[in-house]
Amino acid sequence: MSSVERALVPFIKLYNTLLVPIQIELDDTSVELLQEQLLERIRDRDIEAVIIDVSAIELIDSFIARALVDTAEMAHLMGVKTILIGMRPEIALTLSQMGMKVDIMTAVNLERALELLNIKVVKE
Amino acid sequence: MQNYSDNYNLIIKIASELDIVHARSQVKQFMQSIGFSLADMTKIATAVSELARNIYRYAGQGVIKVREVSVDGEPGIEIIAEDEGPGIEDVEKALEDGFSTIRSLGLGLPGVKRLVDRFHIESSAGKGTKVTIFKKNQRKRRRSVSSFQRYP
Numbered sequence: 001m002s003s004v005e006r007a008l009v010p011f012i013k014l015y016n017t018l019l020v021p022i023q024i025e026l027d028d029t030s031v032e033l034l035q036e037q038l039l040e041r042i043r044d045r046d047i048e049a050v051i052i053d054v055s056a057i058e059l060i061d062s063f064i065a066r067a068l069v070d071t072a073e074m075a076h077l078m079g080v081k082t083i084l085i086g087m088r089p090e091i092a093l094t095l096s097q098m099g100m101k102v103d104i105m106t107a108v109n110l111e112r113a114l115e116l117l118n119i120k121v122v123k124e
Numbered sequence: 125m126q127n128y129s130d131n132y133n134l135i136i137k138i139a140s141e142l143d144i145v146h147a148r149s150q151v152k153q154f155m156q157s158i159g160f161s162l163a164d165m166t167k168i169a170t171a172v173s174e175l176a177r178n179i180y181r182y183a184g185q186g187v188i189k190v191r192e193v194s195v196d197g198e199p200g201i202e203i204i205a206e207d208e209g210p211g212i213e214d215v216e217k218a219l220e221d222g223f224s225t226i227r228s229l230g231l232g233l234p235g236v237k238r239l240v241d242r243f244h245i246e247s248s249a250g251k252g253t254k255v256t257i258f259k260k261n262q263r264k265r266r267r268s269v270s271s272f273q274r275y276p
Contacts, residue, residue, distance in 0.1 A: 025145060025149075027141055027142065027144065027145045028141050028144070028177070029141060058152075058166070059148060059152075059166060059169055059170055059173065060170075061148075061170045061173040061174055061177075062174060062232060062235055063173075063177060088166075089163075090162050090163045090165075090166040090167075091166060093163055093166070093167070094163075094166050094167045094170045094239065097167065097238050097239055098170070098234075098235035098236075098238055099234065099235060099238060100235065
């Protein structure tokens with residue numbers, strides 16, 4: 001990633017997993033920039049899986065949904081699994097009613113997503 | 125069929141990508157102020173996002189007008205998305221799933237149609253497009269019933 005381009009969202013590395021909490025309102029430009037930045041992070045670090053947290057997002061329209069699905073597909077082509085977590089019920093309702101097929105692995109929260117990736121967080 | 129004045133509660137100009145984000149948050153805010161549920165607010169704000177994007181991408185600019193109305197005695201919200209762009213040659217086809225001349229819009233109009241209670245489109249090649257949608261305010265009706273029961 002070029003040094004002048006600031007990361008739009010935090011990219012948190014946990015072992016070989018990249019946690020991506022999206023805490024900004026996505027528009028068409030930012031969602032495409034986010035896609036680019038994420039793929040660059042996957043390349044630059046030793047990443048096997050990406051967990052995208054959308055719990056702070058209040059609206060996902062067909063363009064944003066399509067971009068998220070495309071991102072997961074691109075990550076898959078690079079050998080990386082993507083899990084979407086924390087989608088709000090009203091957004092799930094809206095996308096489903098629109099007929100949007102969001103073909104992407106999902107989990108209800110971070111713990112479940114980590115379990116899907118066989119990552120155990122043990123409390124001593 | 126409809127009773128309303130010509131006064132709109134909101135008139136939002138669409139001429140840039142930022143206006144798409146602005147339109148959906150303005151509509152959401154207005155719907156909240158007149159008592160729509162979170163689910164309906166999200167559905168309509170999403171529909172507005174799709175319509176505003178269509179305006180911006182296809183016509184370059186246009187306007188989204190919002191007003192509180194009653195249709196056939198049902199209180200609700202009416203939203204008109206209007207532009208003077210190239211128009212749609214085959215409206216029927218534009219309402220089919222998967223039809224798109226821009227990558228993202230495969231679900232644009234058919235998706236919007238599924239999110240609302242009434243949907244109307246007027247368009248012809250070279251004359252622009254006008255999409256009118258209506259969503260009932262179910263909470264409003266329910267609330268007035270329950271307050272009636274509480275205070276007979």
